[in-house]
Structures are given as C-alpha cells and as structure tokens.
Amino acid sequence: MVVSKQDIYQITVPTPFPVGDVHMYLLTGDVLTLIDTGVKTKEAWEALNDQLKSIGYSVHDIEQVVLTHHHPDHIGLIDQLPKVQQIAAHAYIDPWLTRDQVFFEQYELFYEHFFKRCGVPDDVRDSLNGYRGMIHYIGTGEVTYELTDGDFLPGHAEWQVIDTKGHAQSHLSFFNKKHGTFIGGDHLLYHISPNPLLEPIDQVERAKPLLQYQANLRKCLSLGIKNVLPGHGPIFSNISSHITKQLNEQEERATVVYKMIQQKPRTPFEICQKLFPTQYRTQLVFTMSETVGQLDYLEADDKVKVSEENGVLVYHIKKGLGQSKF
Ligand SMILES: [Zn+2]
Structure with a gap:
C-alpha cells in the first residue's frame, strides 16, 4: 500500500x-x-x-x-x-x-449607492476608486x-x-x-x-x-x-x-459606537468621522466597513435601531436602553 x-x-x-x-x-x-x-x-x-x-x-x-x-x-x-x-x-x-466588467460596474455602484444612504457627502464619495x-x-x-x-x-x-x-x-x-x-x-x-x-x-x-x-x-x-x-x-x-481576545476587543469597539449614539442619533458617516477623523478621507471603504460593522453588531444585539430620513440611515438607541449595561 x-x-x-x-x-x-x-x-x-x-x-x-x-x-x-x-x-x-x-x-x-x-x-x-x-x-x-x-x-x-x-x-x-x-x-x-x-x-x-x-x-x-x-x-x-x-x-x-x-x-x-x-x-x-x-x-x-x-x-x-x-x-x-x-x-x-x-x-x-x-x-x-x-x-468581469458588468460585475465591476455593479460593485462600484453598490458603494456609490450604499455610502450615499450612509450620509457620505458627494465630495468624499468622489474619492472612491473601487477596484x-x-x-x-x-x-x-x-x-x-x-x-x-x-x-x-x-x-x-x-x-x-x-x-x-x-x-x-x-x-x-x-x-x-x-x-x-x-x-x-x-x-x-x-x-x-x-x-x-x-x-x-x-x-x-x-x-x-x-x-x-x-x-x-x-x-x-x-x-x-x-x-x-x-x-x-x-x-x-x-x-x-x-x-476570545478578538471577540472581547470587538465588543469594546462596539461600546464606543453605542456611547456616541447614546449622545444623539447619528448617521453611519457621522460615526465614521468621529472614529476616524482623518483616515476616512483616504480609506473610505476600510473606515466605513469598520463603522457599519459595529452598527450591524449593535443592531443584531438589539441595542440600536435604524430609521431612514430623507434617504439617509440614522441610528438610534433602542427605547428602554438609555441606561444600558454599557
Ligand atoms: Zn491579505
């Protein structure tokens, strides 16, 4: 054998x-x-x-x-x-x-549309060069x-x-x-x-x-x-x-975002600017990915909810959680 x-x-x-x-x-x-x-x-x-x-x-x-x-x-x-x-x-x-050019066009359009819904202004979105x-x-x-x-x-x-x-x-x-x-x-x-x-x-x-x-x-x-x-x-x-360490560190990053929303409802881009005051201009996809990731996490954990105002997403604290464990 x-x-x-x-x-x-x-x-x-x-x-x-x-x-x-x-x-x-x-x-x-x-x-x-x-x-x-x-x-x-x-x-x-x-x-x-x-x-x-x-x-x-x-x-x-x-x-x-x-x-x-x-x-x-x-x-x-x-x-x-x-x-x-x-x-x-x-x-x-x-x-x-x-x-695949059709794929690339759709890929770029996705960022264009989604970041617009996240409140990213036109001049900042213009810096996107996709793939x-x-x-x-x-x-x-x-x-x-x-x-x-x-x-x-x-x-x-x-x-x-x-x-x-x-x-x-x-x-x-x-x-x-x-x-x-x-x-x-x-x-x-x-x-x-x-x-x-x-x-x-x-x-x-x-x-x-x-x-x-x-x-x-x-x-x-x-x-x-x-x-x-x-x-x-x-x-x-x-x-x-x-x-375990990675999951704990991520929880800490979500807590920072939660506290920002506790102060007042915010768009994803407003949160991104606070988290990454300069980097968002040169690394929009990276910094928005991190921001939206934390918002998805908080939403899945039932800590925040999202509404849409004039075509832009706004995150709010879920009612009754004003004094949460955070
Ligand atoms: Zn790699």
Whole structure:
C-alpha cells in the first residue's frame, strides 16, 4: 500500500501594501498545489522563484492553485505559473480573475449607492476608486473548480474547505483534521485583527461582514485547530485565547459606537468621522466597513435601531436602553 506523504512549505513574498509580507503555502500530495499566489510585482515573482528553488521545486512544477480570497495580495501571480491545470476557489473570485466588467460596474455602484444612504457627502464619495487602483496587482485567469464549505481539496483528500466569510465574501480556509492544521488566509491572523470589508453579495443586497466574521471565528473554536498557517505574520497556536481576545476587543469597539449614539442619533458617516477623523478621507471603504460593522453588531444585539430620513440611515438607541449595561 502506498502511503502518500504530505508536506507543507511556507513561501513568503513582499507586498507594496501596509500589511507587509504575504505567505503562500506549497502543498504536496496527488498534485502539487500552491495555496494563494502573492501580489503581481517583480519582487514577489523573484521571491517566489528563489524560495521554490531552495526547496527543490520550480514554478513549472505547480499543477494546481487554490485561493483563500480575492484580495490583490493573494491572487497576483496566478497567470505566471505555466503548468497550472486547475484553479480551485470560491466562485466570488472568478469575476476578479476574468475582469468581469458588468460585475465591476455593479460593485462600484453598490458603494456609490450604499455610502450615499450612509450620509457620505458627494465630495468624499468622489474619492472612491473601487477596484481600479488595485487591478494591476491581480493576475488573470478563471476559477475552474468551484469550492464550497465542506468540500475536500482536489488531490489533497485530508484537507477540508471551511467557509470563513467576513474579511472577504470569497474567503475560504483549509483544515487538516488529522493534524489540526488550519491554512487560514486572512481569517485568523496573530498580530492584527482582519477588517471585515463591506461588499455586495448581489445587485441590491450587502453582506454583514462583521457578523459573518464573528460567527466564523466561533466556528473555528470547535474545529480542533492546533496550528494556524496564516496569510500574514507568525504561525501560531492557542486558538481559543486568541479568538476570545478578538471577540472581547470587538465588543469594546462596539461600546464606543453605542456611547456616541447614546449622545444623539447619528448617521453611519457621522460615526465614521468621529472614529476616524482623518483616515476616512483616504480609506473610505476600510473606515466605513469598520463603522457599519459595529452598527450591524449593535443592531443584531438589539441595542440600536435604524430609521431612514430623507434617504439617509440614522441610528438610534433602542427605547428602554438609555441606561444600558454599557
Ligand atoms: Zn491579505
């Protein structure tokens, strides 16, 4: 009986983004798979080639790519791997790789309309450049094998797909139950708390990414994870204390927002300006995602309610909670 031996190698390449280096993982098995493909820069390409060489491989050996999510630091070099037969990922990654113009137009319209409802003034919304500023860091291709929660990775039967939406609507992680190893993309990071980003899920609906992210953090508590191989930062264990700390810190951030609404009803943009007095001008999607996330959390917790006044959302304290436990 042939017992296949599986090895995992971590490959680290630089990015031009504030997050710093990004990790990919080379997985041996029935096929040679690269999980994530870094960012599309010359520096990342050279680092990938050098590190593959140091472990006895080359880019010509990689047969399959598996992706954790669609952000540009994770899908960059995908079109520079000449022997790749299959790209396995969440379906939401496909429009990014294929440059689906209809998808991009709807994606940009979503932010335009939703931020208007959040009270973001025209001159601030004008600074939105959607996906366009990032597209040259992203490779081209097509998802040829769609992954969903509970699937096993093709060619790696011990690795199960875990839906970890929140940071991105395409986010998947990969878990080897036998070894307790979790390849977590940006879902579980040791040194930073991933920003659950607002994204449309279709033409009219948006996801509630902070709620998704928290539910998927709690799900991770029960999987039996021993080691996390993350997309950024150190490999780590001690999962339950890490997740508990993240959930507590988030509760503290929600308390700050609750107190603002206790003073007076406010629009999401008014809250965003108070939380991020300067950053909102240059990082509107990040800062509004954080703000709306806290509002979704407080609303789900029955602490606040929302009304619409002249087409703009306004958050109020729920009656009877003026002297809440906060
Ligand atoms: Zn990342």
